[in-house]
Amino acid sequence: MQSESTADLLRSWALEVGFDRAGIARLEPSSQRQAVLRWLDEGNHAAMAYMNRRTGLRVDPREIFPGARSAVCVALQYSPLSGERTVDGDLWPCVARYARGVDYHDLMKGRLDRLAERVRDVFPECSTRAYVDTGPVLERELATRAGLGAFGKNTMLLNEESGSWLLLGELFLSLELDPDVAIADLCGSCTQCLEACPTGALPEPYRLDANRCISYWTIEHRGAFPQEIRHQMGGWVFGCDLCQEACPWNGTAIEVHHPEMHLPSKRAELDLAGLLRIDRQQYIERFRGSPMKRAKQEGLQRNAAVAMGNSGNRRYVPALLEALQEGSELVRLHVAWALGQIGGDEARAGLEARQGAESESDVRREIEAALSQLENRDEHSAESG
Numbered sequence: 001m002q003s004e005s006t007a008d009l010l011r012s013w014a015l016e017v018g019f020d021r022a023g024i025a026r027l028e029p030s031s032q033r034q035a036v037l038r039w040l041d042e043g044n045h046a047a048m049a050y051m052n053r054r055t056g057l058r059v060d061p062r063e064i065f066p067g068a069r070s071a072v073c074v075a076l077q078y079s080p081l082s083g084e085r086t087v088d089g090d091l092w093p094c095v096a097r098y099a100r101g102v103d104y105h106d107l108m109k110g111r112l113d114r115l116a117e118r119v120r121d122v123f124p125e126c127s128t129r130a131y132v133d134t135g136p137v138l139e140r141e142l143a144t145r146a147g148l149g150a151f152g153k154n155t156m157l158l159n160e161e162s163g164s165w166l167l168l169g170e171l172f173l174s175l176e177l178d179p180d181v182a183i184a185d186l187c188g189s190c191t192q193c194l195e196a197c198p199t200g201a202l203p204e205p206y207r208l209d210a211n212r213c214i215s216y217w218t219i220e221h222r223g224a225f226p227q228e229i230r231h232q233m234g235g236w237v238f239g240c241d242l243c244q245e246a247c248p249w250n251g252t253a254i255e256v257h258h259p260e261m262h263l264p265s266k267r268a269e270l271d272l273a274g275l276l277r278i279d280r281q282q283y284i285e286r287f288r289g290s291p292m293k294r295a296k297q298e299g300l301q302r303n304a305a306v307a308m309g310n311s312g313n314r315r316y317v318p319a320l321l322e323a324l325q326e327g328s329e330l331v332r333l334h335v336a337w338a339l340g341q342i343g344g345d346e347a348r349a350g351l352e353a354r355q356g357a358e359s360e361s362d363v364r365r366e367i368e369a370a371l372s373q374l375e376n377r378d379e380h381s382a383e384s385g
């Protein structure tokens with residue numbers, strides 16, 4: 001067993017390379033094994049097939065590589081950021097806070113690689129492996145064991161200083177180290193996050209049903225949104241922060257200084273209509289290095305169209321009508337739906353004009369559905385008027 005000071009040294013190096021918190025976890029089988037298997041069995045992972053792969057490894061991190069013994073778990077806080085100007089406009093408040101700046105995967109992986117180099121300089125016999133988000137790892141459980149925070153009922157890892165505004169990563173090591181002590185429950189009898197979720201995606205404490213989660217649909221889902229999901233999206237364009245914003249621990253989080261996580265000016269000027277109209281070249285330039293690229297250009301435009309539709313605001317009609325002609329098939333489909341939600345003479349005339357010219361049958365059906373919805377709405381208002 002290494003002395004306790006080795007653990008101290010590793011924690012201090014992790015802070016030096018730019019993390020806000022670091023702790024040590026001993027690698028042990030998951031204490032939540034049954035909960036994880038049930039979560040998968042019940043289909044709470046929706047279409048994220050990767051969650052159902054390498055389950056053995058996920059619930060037993062000792063298998064990460066032969067000889068793996070410990071992990072240095074690290075956390076980067078991303079809100080509130082000191083020196084950040086408030087995000088305004090109709091787009092950026094509808095993008096999850098973690099996703100407004102640089103891609104944390106790249107940022108944190110770079111820092112973990114620097115930490116790994118330092119470890120190997122001093123312990124040349126030590127094997128290492130770094131993960132940020134993408135590995136078959138229960139990152140929040142490891143982080144609780146490393147003392148970085150406790151599980152919240154919204155399934156987020158949170159602590160008294162940062163709330164849950166934390167992103168997680170870990171460096172697995174073949175060194176045997178003294179682990180940190182886990183933090184006790186911070187939720188007590190509170191249930192504010194469960195009540196704040198607008199879609200019922202937190203049906204009980206500590207269980208998220210991705211099939212109902214806005215974050216899942218706006219980030220992970222490819223292709224068209226099922227009809228019943230579109231209204232549930234509200235105004236969100238990428239991710240969702242509602243179950244975190246409701247948490248009392250997040251209202252009192254300390255400020256941190258991470259300029260990389262600020263919204264850069266090259267994206268700040270984009271609004272919803274600008275995102276819907278963005279061409280390939282502009283998309284590449286503006287979203288270089290952004291985590292929002294996970295949804296791809298088409299996915300972001302689909303989300304923007306649905307957010308416009310849910311706003312019911314007629315000022316979006318001109319941008320939507322342009323996209324009804326020029327967008328991809330997926331985008332046109334959601335644009336037609338959005339125009340049906342917003343209504344008005346301009347929207348109706350545009351839908352009618354496009355009906356005959358539209359070559360894709362799915363989009364044509366959506367245009368027809370939007371027009372008949374507008375007709376029903378008019379009849380209804382004529383009757384009630």
Ligand code: B12
Pocket residue numbers: 032035036039048051096097098132133134135136137138139140141151154155156157158164165166167168169206207208210213215216219220238239240241243
């Ligand atoms: C798949 C995934 C998603 C999915 C599913 C989310 C989920 N809750 O499982 C979707 C796309 C919906 C998603 C959304 C978000 N995600 Co995500 N996601 C992941 C990913 C890749 C895997 C999570 C996982 O393993 N889920 C399976 C379930 C079973 O695991 P779990 O939620 O950790 O469940 C544990 C607890 O519930 C606990 N438990 C179960 N029962 C009980 C009972 C009691 C009493 C207790 C105490 C505990 C307990 O045990 C389980 C196993 O450890 C991780 C990265 C990683 N590799 O871990 C990031 C990760 C969880 N996501 C993250 C983030 C930031 C988000 C969003 C905030 C993004 C956004 N703003 O839109 C939202 C938050 C939604 C939410 N409330 O969870 C961060 C969370 C950081 C933190 N502070 O917790 C992670 C860790 C990525 C990272 N490296 O930072 N995500």
Ligand code: SF4
Pocket residue numbers: 196197198199200201202208212213214215216239240241242243244
């Ligand atoms: S991220 Fe949004 S939709 Fe998902 S559980 Fe939290 S509040 Fe509900």
Ligand code: SF4
Pocket residue numbers: 152153154186187188190191192193194246247248249
């Ligand atoms: S809102 Fe309440 S129940 Fe939910 S995570 Fe925060 S403290 Fe826990």
